[in-house]
Amino acid sequence: MMKPAQVVKALAALAQPTRLAIYRLLVSTGPDGLAAGQIAVKLKVSPATLSFHFKTLSHAGLLESRQDGRFVYYAANFTVMHGMVDYLTENCCGSDANACKTPGK
Amino acid sequence: MMKPAQVVKALAALAQPTRLAIYRLLVSTGPDGLAAGQIAVKLKVSPATLSFHFKTLSHAGLLESRQDGRFVYYAANFTVMHGMVDYLTENCCGSDANACKTPGK
DNA sequence: TCCATTATTAAAGGATTGTTAAAACGTCAG
DNA sequence: CTGACGTTTTAACAATCCTTTAATAATGGA
Numbered sequence: 001m002m003k004p005a006q007v008v009k010a011l012a013a014l015a016q017p018t019r020l021a022i023y024r025l026l027v028s029t030g031p032d033g034l035a036a037g038q039i040a041v042k043l044k045v046s047p048a049t050l051s052f053h054f055k056t057l058s059h060a061g062l063l064e065s066r067q068d069g070r071f072v073y074y075a076a077n078f079t080v081m082h083g084m085v086d087y088l089t090e091n092c093c094g095s096d097a098n099a100c101k102t103p104g105k
Numbered sequence: 106m107m108k109p110a111q112v113v114k115a116l117a118a119l120a121q122p123t124r125l126a127i128y129r130l131l132v133s134t135g136p137d138g139l140a141a142g143q144i145a146v147k148l149k150v151s152p153a154t155l156s157f158h159f160k161t162l163s164h165a166g167l168l169e170s171r172q173d174g175r176f177v178y179y180a181a182n183f184t185v186m187h188g189m190v191d192y193l194t195e196n197c198c199g200s201d202a203n204a205c206k207t208p209g210k
Numbered sequence: 211t212c213c214a215t216t217a218t219t220a221a222a223g224g225a226t227t228g229t230t231a232a233a234a235c236g237t238c239a240g
Numbered sequence: 241c242t243g244a245c246g247t248t249t250t251a252a253c254a255a256t257c258c259t260t261t262a263a264t265a266a267t268g269g270a
Binding site: 016018046048049052053067069070071 | 258267
């Protein structure tokens with residue numbers, strides 16, 4: 001089980017429009033990831049701002065990076081996000097799973 | 106599908122130690138919820154601070170409240186959290202579900 | 211080596227956030 | 241009505257966050 005501080009860090013990392021867009025783009029891209037410059041173009045964010053957000057996301061464990069020549073590729077790491085979701089739903093409704101479902105759906 | 110702005114709002118609401126503790130406490134409590142004062146005692150947070158955080162969580166759609174006499178009961182609402190998780194994992198790995206799993210587990 | 215390309219870092223600002231203390235609001239018992 | 245209780249609101253301050261600009265690496269081609 002993740003520690004609360006790490007969960008908060010991951011949630012905070014995603015709780016920002018630009019970073020959420022980065023993460024989602026990388027989630028849909030898959031394990032190969034994208035180069036920083038490609039992301040900058042797709043999301044229309046300046047490289048400096050992007051780099052700032054990469055650091056936040058990486059530090060939260062949500063992103064992995066690898067260098068290939070002059071390019072740095074970023075890819076989503078799902079482990080922390082799964083841990084985050086598990087933490088939020090842990091012991092849901094006193095272990096009465098049905099109560100967790102949306103009532104009228 | 107939730108709008109990005111609403112997802113950001115929900116993530117931001119949970120991205121704070123006190124609010125995350127509030128939400129988790131209410132998730133494990135179930136639909137009946139707890140009175141504001143009970144939560145204040147359990148989490149050792151001042152009423153004013155707590156009220157401030159209730160507003161943030163409620164405004165994000167994560168909490169519901171009902172008044173009973175002098176007490177206000179708060180309970181977790183799972184709809185927004187589920188929407189948040191769905192948004193994050195949407196179109197995961199270009200719809201290749203296996204790639205979303207943690208590699209070495 | 212020199213230069214263009216890719217990406218990160220550092221400094222500055224304006225905006226947002228979290229906590230506290232005080233006052234105010236609603237509700238119920240007497 | 242009055243007073244006590246539970247909760248919310250307000251104002252203020254320190255702390256943090258996001259963006260921009262400019263400067264600083266690091267890499268590969270000529």
